[in-house]
Amino acid sequence: MFSLKIDSKCPVCSVRPIYYNTTTLDVPYFGEIIQTTIYCKKCGYRHSDTMISSINEPTRYEYVINSKSDMRIRVVRSSSGTISIPEIGASVEPGPVSEGFVSNIEGILERIKNVTEDMETKNKKKKKEILEEIEKIRNGKEKATLIIDDPLGNSAIIGKKAKKRKLTDKEIKKLKTGMIIFESS
Secondary structure, three states, X not given: OEEEEEOOOOOOOOOOOEEEEEEEEEEOOOEEEEEEEEEOOOOOOEEEEEEEOOOOOOEEEEEEEOOHHHHHOEEEEOOOOEEEEHHHXXXXXXXXXXXXXXXXXXXXXXXXXXXXXHOOOOOHHHHHHHHHHHHHHHOXXXXXXXXXXXXXXXXXXXXXXXXXXXXXXXXXXXOOOOOOOOOOO
16 A cells, blocks of 8 residues: 655645555456545545556446345446446436445445435435335345446446446447546547
């Protein structure tokens, strides 16, 4: 791991310095990834990202979740990856300050559950149905598909049942990447 103290202001509390850590991990079946984190010891601000060391083609990973043991399957989501679970209508798109992360399917479901619980909505019944569906998926009582689309090819689902394919140009154009990309004319 490489650590560095940066003489720069925290974007949240304006205290100096902020800290930067970077480490490389060898993820089985995928290769080397680089995790970076910038953080403030004063207020707890953190911004993390995960980058793949190699250049990859735009990809889609799909994983059919149908058992409790699937909760342990590793998921690498870069800052350009879009996660979706069509069965519950969930889509996690990258934005300008998206963070990459390494988790597992259970962690993805937990993130979606937390956002759903915090949602302000008039349709309380629909919210309750989504939360119940997440629990059924988590307990292996309901089947669902986890999809990650990444136009930069730096996300993955690591498991024997994971299916990988190249994204089409049409699919790539529909995705958000969390960064500004200029197309050549």
